[in-house]
Amino acid sequence: MTSRALAELRPSDLPDYAALRTRTDAPPGSSWELFGADDQLGTLNFLAWNDLRTAAGEVRQGAAFSLDLPSTAIAPSLAPTRAPAEHRIFQRTPFHRDEWLDRFYTQYGSQLDGLRHIGHPEHGFYNGADQNRFVPGDALLSIHHLAALPIAGRAVLLDVDRYLRAQGRPIDPHSSRAVSARELEETRLAQGTDLRPGDIVLIRFGWLGWYLGEAAPQVRESLCADQTHPGLEQSHETLAWLWDHRVSLVAADNFALECWPAAADSPFFTRAEREEGVRDPHSGIMHRALIGLLGMPIGELWDLDALAAACAADGRWSFLLTVAPLSLVGGVGSPANATALR
Numbered sequence: 001m002t003s004r005a006l007a008e009l010r011p012s013d014l015p016d017y018a019a020l021r022t023r024t025d026a027p028p029g030s031s032w033e034l035f036g037a038d039d040q041l042g043t044l045n046f047l048a049w050n051d052l053r054t055a056a057g058e059v060r061q062g063a064a065f066s067l068d069l070p071s072t073a074i075a076p077s078l079a080p081t082r083a084p085a086e087h088r089i090f091q092r093t094p095f096h097r098d099e100w101l102d103r104f105y106t107q108y109g110s111q112l113d114g115l116r117h118i119g120h121p122e123h124g125f126y127n128g129a130d131q132n133r134f135v136p137g138d139a140l141l142s143i144h145h146l147a148a149l150p151i152a153g154r155a156v157l158l159d160v161d162r163y164l165r166a167q168g169r170p171i172d173p174h175s176s177r178a179v180s181a182r183e184l185e186e187t188r189l190a191q192g193t194d195l196r197p198g199d200i201v202l203i204r205f206g207w208l209g210w211y212l213g214e215a216a217p218q219v220r221e222s223l224c225a226d227q228t229h230p231g232l233e234q235s236h237e238t239l240a241w242l243w244d245h246r247v248s249l250v251a252a253d254n255f256a257l258e259c260w261p262a263a264a265d266s267p268f269f270t271r272a273e274r275e276e277g278v279r280d281p282h283s284g285i286m287h288r289a290l291i292g293l294l295g296m297p298i299g300e301l302w303d304l305d306a307l308a309a310a311c312a313a314d315g316r317w318s319f320l321l322t323v324a325p326l327s328l329v330g331g332v333g334s335p336a337n338a339t340a341l342r
Contacts, residue, residue: 006045011049011197014034016243017236018240027123029236029293030123030294030295031043031294032293038127040140040141040142040145041145042126042291042296043246043294044248045248046247047153047198049246050196050199052152055154058318058320059342064340065306065339065340066303067202067304067307067336067339067340068302068338069301069303071084071087073109073212074301075220077224078223078224078255080224082108083105083108085102085104088100106326106331106332106333106334106335107333110300111299111334112146113291113298113333114143114146114297114333115141115291116134116140116143116331116333117332117333118282118285118287118288118292119131119288119292120288120292121288122270123293124292125292126295127295129141134332136329136330137330139329142328142329142331143333144327144331146323147324147334150324151323151324152321153320153321154196154320154321155199155320156188156193156202156318157202157203157204157304157307157317157318158187158191158193159204159308160183161206162204163190165206171206173205174228176230176259178234178259179231179232180237180238181233181240181241184241185241191317192317197245198248199245199248200249200321201251202302203250203251203252204305204308205231205253206253207253208254208302208304209253223255230254230259231260232252232286233263234258234263234286235266235286238286239289239294242290243294249299249323250299251336253303255301256287256300257287257298257300258286258290262284266284268289269284302336311342316342320340320342322341324337
């Protein structure tokens with residue numbers, strides 16, 4: 001389906017999440033082939049409803065906010081399979097400098113997870129893509145499709161941390177506290193924020209501010225081995241909230257968007273994991289359904305504090321957002337390169 005064809009549809013022409021869960025022509029809970037058999041964009045197709053002329057009208061204050069952390073901000077690594085890049089600088093003449101990066105993990109800091117990143121253990125990767133083709137240089141579900149789109153449009157910030165603090169129930173940043181779809185909706189209503197089809201949603205849990213400014217060094221050291229983080233609840237209600245609002249992309253200021261590790265009652269454990277005890281570090285996580293089945297890209301570790309302060313100051317939580325992932329053919333993910341303008 002072309003973006004023009006999607007734009008001619010009404011958001012209600014697509015099935016809601018409850019209907020997706022009853023599909024028999026594709027994995028239940030998936031959007032596979034709704035955007036075409038060869039689709040490479042997933043829910044970013046919803047940007048066809050996110051009119052840039054309208055989004056540009058969100059720029060009123062005349063301020064821009066980079067949502068990317070410096071390369072040295074996350075130290076040590078939060079994930080055992082990732083490491084900080086080794087930055088090399090060299091010169092050809094005394095008045096010349098060039099550089100390269102070794103061990104550059106594209107999803108180390110402020111990042112965007114592409115559609116190659118996570119598949120579903122029972123159904124496979126988004127749209128039934130052949131994972132044997134997930135090699136450098138092969139275009140299937142490559143991050144460069146997201147770069148070429150490009151990603152730009154109206155976005156809204158849901159400051160869950162600010163809302164829950166005001167309610168007297170702050171999030172413990174060193175816990176696996178699950179934030180429910182109901183709490184997302186409560187935050188939206190308390191802010192007076194409207195969500196429109198195709199919007200990009202940013203969620204502030206307050207985690208990054210704690211990590212950078214409050215967490216003791218020994219706690220930061222422990223987080224790679226003891227991956228305990230607050231985030232979205234693993235539930236079909238969470239997925240329904242995102243899909244039924246026709247969210248094109250979702251990003252947050254925490255480790256994995258969702259709470260980590262997966263809660264014991266997560267509905268996203270496979271049968272083998274539930275009944276036979278077969279487990280791996282990703283058992284039960286919602287990424288499997290969010291990326292693998294719905295085709296929704298995810299942003300993590302986005303620096304939202306300054307943007308949130310500006311939004312709170314004037315009570316306006318929508319803005320124009322651009323996201324510019326690397327145009328790396330065959331890429332799995334990318335630094336976010338995200339900028340909010342308001």
